[in-house]
Amino acid sequence: MAKNDEERQPKADKADMTASVAKHVRKTSDPTVQAAIGRKLRALYDEVANEPVPERFSELLKQLADQENQDR
Amino acid sequence: MKVSDEFRDQLIAAIPSLRAFAVSLCGNASRADDLVQETLVKAWANHASFEPGTNLRAWLYTILRNEFYSQMRKKAREIEDSDGALAARLAVHPGQQGHMDMVDFRKALSLLPDDQREALVLVGATGLSYEEAAEVCGCAVGTIKSRVSRARSRLAEVMQLDSAEDFGPDQTTGTILAQAGSSRS
Secondary structure (H helix, E strand, O other): OHHHHHHHOOHHHHHHHHHHHHHHHHHHOOHHHHHHHHHHHHHHHHHHHOOOOOHHHHHHHHHHHHHHHHHO | OOOOHHHHHHHHHHHHHHHHHHHHHHOOHHHHHHHHHHHHHHHHHOHHHOOOOOOHHHHHHHHHHHHHHHHHHHOHHHHHOHHHHHHHHHOOOHHHOOOHHHHHHHHHHHOOOHHHHHHHHHHHOOOOOHHHHHHHHOOOHHHHHHHHHHHHHHHHHHHHHHHHHHOOOOHHHHHHHHHHHHHHO
């Protein structure tokens, strides 16, 4: 059935489809789109990286150091 | 050998980026901090195996990533409940909500295959080189490059679809509609 639809389809539509696919492929490597992806990626990452470090980590490192001193 | 003050200071300095990398891997803020904790404990215990002069962050990311995947294997069934995993990923950092395009972007990112997402984050956000990212992931540089490239095309596609929705049907949609019309007649 799909095959029939394809046969019935006027040639002009197929050309449109090809043009659209080509346009789409061009767009995915578009430098502005890629730059936007880079910015968003870094924004997401920096959002967490810029948070104040939870206290549990300074406590942990202090604990590790204390433990090491005891072991010596 | 005792952990040097310098090493300890560098560990402390790396915590923010470790947390950010952990969130990008597991998508859950509290689980991410548990991963960071495990990483710091392991890094402390194995500090002698760090080669001075190499990238400490890359070394730490490697430990964190290994920890993440070994936990994931343990909890394989839980994680394979992909709906739950996705919901957890989307629930991170409510502060981000309100910026609609960032919410969409994060969603698109969370839908990428894990190997593509981590490659993209390592290269595109943490500032690691392709070579360092390849070491972190234990694969060839070419593999990282192709994962990053596939991730970027996938995200671009999604962003493209979003803007198409904003500006009305594009040519492809038009063609499909025309096709639907012709097959009905």
